Amino acid sequence: xxxxxxxxxxxxxxxxxxxxxxxxxxxxxxxxxxxxxxxxxxxxxxxxxxxxxxxxxxxxxxxxxxxxxxxxxxxxxxxxxxxxxxxxxxxxxxxxxxxxxxxxxxxxxxxxxxxxxxxxxxxxxxxxxxxxxxxxxxxxxxxxxxxxxxxxxxxxxxxxxxxxxxxxxxxxxxxxxxxxxxxxxxxxxxxxxxxxxxxxxxxxxxxxxxxxxxxxxxxxx
Numbered sequence: 001x002x003x004x005x006x007x008x009x010x011x012x013x014x015x016x017x018x019x020x021x022x023x024x025x026x027x028x029x030x031x032x033x034x035x036x037x038x039x040x041x042x043x044x045x046x047x048x049x050x051x052x053x054x055x056x057x058x059x060x061x062x063x064x065x066x067x068x069x070x071x072x073x074x075x076x077x078x079x080x081x082x083x084x085x086x087x088x089x090x091x092x093x094x095x096x097x098x099x100x101x102x103x104x105x106x107x108x109x110x111x112x113x114x115x116x117x118x119x120x121x122x123x124x125x126x127x128x129x130x131x132x133x134x135x136x137x138x139x140x141x142x143x144x145x146x147x148x149x150x151x152x153x154x155x156x157x158x159x160x161x162x163x164x165x166x167x168x169x170x171x172x173x174x175x176x177x178x179x180x181x182x183x184x185x186x187x188x189x190x191x192x193x194x195x196x197x198x199x200x201x202x203x204x205x206x207x208x209x210x211x212x213x214x215x216x217x218x219x220x221x
Contacts, residue, residue, distance in 0.1 A: 022064045026218020029057040030193070032210045034082030036111060052081040054210070058117065060218060070123040072133070077116055080141075082208065084109045094153045103153025111208065114143040123177070133175040137195060140168055171195040175214065186219040 032054050058076025065071055086107040094103045121135025148160040173195035181187050191214040200207055 022220060024060075024062045024064075024187075024218050024220045026060045026062070026187075026216055027058065028060060028076075028214050028216040029055065030212050030214040031055050032193075032212025034080050034111065034208065034210050036082050036084045036109070037207045037209075052083055054079050054081045056117065058119075060216065062123070062218070068125040070125075070131075072119065072121040072123055072135070074119060075116070076119065077114070078139075079114050080111065080208075080210070082111050084111075089150075091150070091152060093156065105150060105152045108149045108151065110145075110147050110149075112145040113141045115139045115141045119173075121173070129178055129180060131177040131179065133173075133177055133191070133193075135173055137171045137173055138168060139171060167199075170198040171210075172198065177214075177216075179216075184219070186217070189216040189218075190214075191216060 034052055034054050056076055056078030058074055060072055060074040063071045086109070087104065089105045089107060090101065091105045094101065094105055096102045116139065118138045119135060120138070121133050123131050123133045125131050146162060148162055150158045150160065152158070173193055175191045175193035177189050177191040179187055179189035192212075193214050194209070194211045196209040197207065
């Protein structure tokens with residue numbers, strides 16, 4: 001809550017300091033691919049990640065601070081979906097007292113949840129039509145369907161208990177945007193982006209990042 005209060009006060013101060021600035025509104029949709037990576041405390045084995053498609057969408061409010069700098073905020077909703085497989089694990093059921101090592105097991109981690117996002121981004125004009133965007137996306141997860149399942153080499157399956165604490169998270173993000181004007185003070189833009197979640201979201205040993213393409217449509221006030 002302190003972070004949200006600070007951002008609100010910062011946003012209000014910028015608005016009142018720039019009463020003559022031009023603002024614009026818009027909405028966007030962004031298909032993206034979720035990826036995960038393991039931290040150092042992972043057990044032995046090899047990791048493979050299945051690319052899964054997610055999607056987000058929302059509304060933007062853009063405030064022009066200067067000829068080359070724009071503050072962009074808004075609100076968005078998204079669905080995150082990615083799967084990681086930890087293979088090559090050796091469990092008790094994979095070892096025979098007489099034959100020794102006889103099979104391998106794997107751990108499947110599904111990270112699937114919905115989230116509400118509050119982006120705070122500064123857009124810097126490089127040259128006509130091209131911009132670089134740097135910012136932070138504050139997010140709150142809900143409707144969690146994540147799970148972890150062990151598939152033993154003997155064919156047995158065990159679902160692990162997952163106690164997820166869906167706290168506020170932050171994701172620094174970087175994007176490159178090309179914007180082109182349309183009629184009646186409207187515009188469109190195409191924006192490849194990358195964002196990295198600041199903390200492990202659902203499992204303490206799994207980090208996550210997203211990359212995708214944001215498609216924006218807006219109009220100037």
